[in-house]
Amino acid sequence: MAKVLMKGNEAIAEAAIQAGCRYFFGYPITPQNEIPAYMAKMLPKVGGCFLQAESEISAINMVYGAAGAGARVMTSSSSPGISLKQEGISYIVGAELPCLIVNIVRGGPGLGGIQPAQSDYFQAVKGGGHGDYHMVVLAPSSIQEMVDLVTDGFDIADKYRNPVMILGDGMLGQMMEPVEFREKKTILPEKPWATTGNKEGKPRNIINSLFIDPQGLEDHVLKLYKKYDEMKENEVRVECYNCEDAEIIIAAYGTMARIAKNVIQMAEEQGIKIGLIRPITLWPFPVDTFKKWADSHHVKAFLSLEMSMGQMVEDIRLSVDGAKPVHFYGRTGGMVPTPKAILEEIKKIREGI
Amino acid sequence: MNIETDRIAIFTGHFGSGKTEIAINYGIASAKRGNKTIIVDLDIVNPFFRTSEKKDILENQGIKVISPVFAGTGIDIPSLPAEIHSVFQNKEYKVIFDVGGDDTGATALGRFYPYFRQEAYRMYYVINVYRPLSSNKQDIKQMLTSIESHSRLQVTDLINNSNISHETTICDILKGQAVIEELSKELNIPIAYIAGKAEILEKLSDKLRDKALPLDIYMRPPWEQ
Numbered sequence: 001m002a003k004v005l006m007k008g009n010e011a012i013a014e015a016a017i018q019a020g021c022r023y024f025f026g027y028p029i030t031p032q033n034e035i036p037a038y039m040a041k042m043l044p045k046v047g048g049c050f051l052q053a054e055s056e057i058s059a060i061n062m063v064y065g066a067a068g069a070g071a072r073v074m075t076s077s078s079s080p081g082i083s084l085k086q087e088g089i090s091y092i093v094g095a096e097l098p099c100l101i102v103n104i105v106r107g108g109p110g111l112g113g114i115q116p117a118q119s120d121y122f123q124a125v126k127g128g129g130h131g132d133y134h135m136v137v138l139a140p141s142s143i144q145e146m147v148d149l150v151t152d153g154f155d156i157a158d159k160y161r162n163p164v165m166i167l168g169d170g171m172l173g174q175m176m177e178p179v180e181f182r183e184k185k186t187i188l189p190e191k192p193w194a195t196t197g198n199k200e201g202k203p204r205n206i207i208n209s210l211f212i213d214p215q216g217l218e219d220h221v222l223k224l225y226k227k228y229d230e231m232k233e234n235e236v237r238v239e240c241y242n243c244e245d246a247e248i249i250i251a252a253y254g255t256m257a258r259i260a261k262n263v264i265q266m267a268e269e270q271g272i273k274i275g276l277i278r279p280i281t282l283w284p285f286p287v288d289t290f291k292k293w294a295d296s297h298h299v300k301a302f303l304s305l306e307m308s309m310g311q312m313v314e315d316i317r318l319s320v321d322g323a324k325p326v327h328f329y330g331r332t333g334g335m336v337p338t339p340k341a342i343l344e345e346i347k348k349i350r351e352g353i
Numbered sequence: 354m355n356i357e358t359d360r361i362a363i364f365t366g367h368f369g370s371g372k373t374e375i376a377i378n379y380g381i382a383s384a385k386r387g388n389k390t391i392i393v394d395l396d397i398v399n400p401f402f403r404t405s406e407k408k409d410i411l412e413n414q415g416i417k418v419i420s421p422v423f424a425g426t427g428i429d430i431p432s433l434p435a436e437i438h439s440v441f442q443n444k445e446y447k448v449i450f451d452v453g454g455d456d457t458g459a460t461a462l463g464r465f466y467p468y469f470r471q472e473a474y475r476m477y478y479v480i481n482v483y484r485p486l487s488s489n490k491q492d493i494k495q496m497l498t499s500i501e502s503h504s505r506l507q508v509t510d511l512i513n514n515s516n517i518s519h520e521t522t523i524c525d526i527l528k529g530q531a532v533i534e535e536l537s538k539e540l541n542i543p544i545a546y547i548a549g550k551a552e553i554l555e556k557l558s559d560k561l562r563d564k565a566l567p568l569d570i571y572m573r574p575p576w577e578q
Contacts, residue, residue, distance in 0.1 A: 005483045005517045007369055014485065030400045030429050034368075041486070114400045114429050174401055175574050176369055178483075178517040258576045336575045 003180050008172040009034035011143045011179050012102055013042070015150035016074055020186040021100070022048035023073040025062035027055055027081060030114045031170035032104035035076040056081040060088030060101075067097035068207035070194025072154055076102035078170070079120050080111055083128065089163060090129030093224070094209030098157035100150065101135075102166045104173040107334035115334025116170030116255060121311035124167050125283040132221050134228045136164045136235055137282040139253040143177035149280075151184065156235060158189050160227050167282060169307065171255045171336065231284055238286035239278040245298055246275030247353075248346060251290070251316050252305040253279050255336070260305055262339045267346060274346065275299075282312070290319035299324060300353045305342060306330040354566075355510075355545065356383045359475045361448045363462065364512075365500050366479035367487050368454020371514040373404050375479055375548055376451035377411065378568045384414045388447045391417040391440055394424060395461050397431030398453035402572050410571065417446075433461060441468040452504070455496065462504040469506055477545060478508040480536075482515045482529040490536045497540075510545035511537055512566070521549065523556040530561070 006014070013035045016024075024039040036052065043050040053059035059075050066073040077085060082103045092099060105120045107113040122128075124137045136156050140146040146168065153164040195205045211217035239257075242264055243249055252260040257278040267274045277293065279286050293299050301324055304313035310328040317326045329345040331337045355362070362379060364372040376392060383390045392411060394404040404411075405420040412418060419440070422432040440448045452462050478497050486492050497508055515521075515529020526549055537544050544564065547557065551567035 003483070003517050003520065004485065004488075005369070005481060006485060010369075010485055038485070170401070171574060174399070176518065178520050255575075258574070262576045339576070 003178045005176050006143060006179050007034055007174060007176050008143050008146050008168060009104065009174070010038050011147050012076070012150055012166065012168075013038035014181065015147040016100065016154070017042055017046060017048070018181055018184075018186070019072070019151045019154045020188050021072045021074050021154065022046065023066045023071045024048070024050045024075065025053055025059040025066070025073070026075045026077060027053055027059050029078045029081045031106055031116070031173050032076050032078045032102065034173070035102065035104075056084035057088065060085035060092075063099050064088055064092050064095070064097065067092060067099045068095065068195050070191040070196055072188060074100040074102065076104065078104045078106045079108050079117070082120065082123070086123075086129035089135070090127075090131050090133060091209050092163050093129075093133040093135060094131065095207050096161040096224075097163070097207065098154075098161050099163050100153050100157060100166065101163055102168070105167065105169045107332065113334045114170065116172075116336065117307045117332065117334055118169055118254060118256065119308035119311065119332060120167065121282065121306070121308060124165055125285070125315070133224065134231070134283055135162055136160075136231055136284070137167050138164065138237075139167050139280060139282050140172065141254050141257040141278065143172070143175070144179050145280075146172065147179050147181060160231060161193075162227060167254070169255050170334075235281055236284050236286050236288075237280035238289045239276075239280060240289065240293075241276040241278065242273075243275035243277065243293055245273050247273045247298065248301050248303055248349060249275040249277055249293055249299055250303050250305055251277045251279070251312065253282060253312070256305045256307060259337065259339055259342070263342045263346070266339055266343055272346065272350070279312070285315045285319065287319040290316060291321070294320040294323040301349055302326045303346065303349060304328045305337065307336060308332050354382065355475060356386060356388065356447065359473070360444065361450070361472065361474040363450040363452060363474055363476040363506070364479060365452045365459055365462070365476060365504065365508070366454070367484055367496050368398060368458065369484050370454070370479040370481045370487065371516070371548065372454070372479045373402070373451050374568055374570065374572055375477075375512065375514060375566070376449050377404060377407055377571050378566070380411060380416050380449045381414050383447050383449070384416050389445050390415070390447045390449065391419060392449045392451060393437055393440060394418065394420040394451050395433070396424075396451060396453035396458060397421060397433070397461050398455065398458045400429065404451045407571050431461070437465070441465070441472065456499040456503040459500040459504040462506065466505040474506070475509050476506050477510050477512050478542075479512045479514050480529070480533055482532050483517050483525065490532060490539065493532075493536055494540070508542055511542055512546045512548055513544060514548040516549060521553060523553055526553065
């Protein structure tokens with residue numbers, strides 16, 4: 001198909017429709033409003049249903065219901081709205097249901113601001129809701145990648161019967177880039193577990209996250225953890241850029257990875273060799289990739305770049321496990337670090353090596 | 354360009370069609386010709402990538418910028434300043450309205466209808482056929498009509514701004530031109546400009562070249578600034 005020019009938010013919505021998503025439940029919040037706006041216009045044209053709920057809590061529970069009935073369903077919001085959805089997300093994981101949840105992150109805490117941020121990393125990868133749970137968290141860094149990850153996100157959700165989150169930020173949601181929608185035939189999997197009625201003597205399906213018997217609940221959680229092990233085995237995605245011979249390796253995702261690539265070029269011009277590890281899945285985290293480069297003799301240090309006060313840096317430290325120093329640089333509250341400031345930080349790190 | 358003949362130029366269109374980029378370029382061209390120029394950022398739709406972000410660049414060119422009260426503050430309140438009324442009184446200035454996307458954005462324009470009834474205006478409709486819901490005549494016409502009814506004004510000219518960002522070729526622009534020419538005939542609204550980067554517009558045929566509106570790109574993500 002020919003290329004079109006799209007905002008990140010529009011691209012997410014169109015990709016979801018093309019992936020066979022026919023149900024969207026949400027509540028508006030900047031900077032992701034183009035997603036529900038697009039869905040409201042387009043879903044009725046393809047026989048789908050867009051519904052603006054009375055609150056985020058209501059919206060996520062509608063997703064819970066539709067997912068239980070076997071629908072390919074999604075919701076989207078931005079930071080404060082995603083906080084409201086946490087209870088529902090935990091229930092959806094507990095009940096083993098697939099769905100796609102999009103968070104176009106803005107500055108926090110509290111109502112925060114409307115400018116781009118990455119300060120919801122902990123919430124996304126460590127579980128903002130209660131209980132022992134995980135979900136695959138995908139972090140696109142271009143509009144094209146947003147399209148591709150939405151498509152894959154629905155499939156991953158179905159494969160494991162577990163929600164998948166797309167973690168973007170206001171910059172990626174609002175900016176425009178050329179994108180191509182690859183012709184792909186969507187095959188929706190059979191969902192024999194779905195609550196679609198028990199006609200013709202079909203046994204009754206039950207969607208539930210309540211386990212009164214502690215042994216029963218432990219067994220259930222252990223079963224969930226088997227799935228998480230499989231996700232760690234099969235779903236890790238990461239891009240390594242310029243890491244061969246790199247003296248310092250930057251770790252960055254989303255918008256920050258785009259800026260990091262500029263920094264790498266600027267550093268190259270000054271004879272400094274910098275590499276980039278870009279986690280595409282924030283959970284499962286690309287632990288082995290970090291381990292591998294930490295063991296390379298030419299790598300002297302790591303630098304985590306984030307639009308937060310330092311969240312992913314903790315996972316990098318766990319992965320590197322003391323083999324090399326791991327530094328952090330970031331801005332928060334909707335401020336975006338400039339390539340120049342990052343380069344200064346790199347020079348400071350080099351002086352200390 | 355129409356800068357010399359018109360005092361009021363209004364830029365409308367589907368959101369993401371390139372109104373802001375064109376309004377900024379038009380404003381700078383107007384100031385460079387020695388006109389006292391005001392840009393009114395009437396966008397109550399977009400949280401970022403908007404005219405007010407380029408206030409410094411515009412003011413350096415001697416252009417006055419009037420923005421929504423909370424534009425750029427991070428506060429999401431679509432409140433317009435009373436100062437906008439002054440542009441209809443002080444007729445020394447050329448006035449450019451950068452209107453927010455879609456019919457929703459055009460609603461903000463509607464409240465100034467009593468002024469527009471008394472003074473001629475030119476209202477451009479910016480089209481990029483590579484944007485969603487803008488790829489065919491029917492979709493474009495539907496949005497154009499809706500913007501007219503929300504703003505209570507009539508579109509006087511079309512602008513072909515068909516592009517796919519930095520990947521745009523002359524073929525992309527001409528494919529857009531073909532769609533917009535048909536629309537122009539149907540609606541009986543002329544095409545005033547073909548917008549794009551100067552180096553691409555050079556490849557336009559002689560017949561189309563006088564419509565060229567070369568653009569410098571101001572709205573960029575942080576890694577391109």
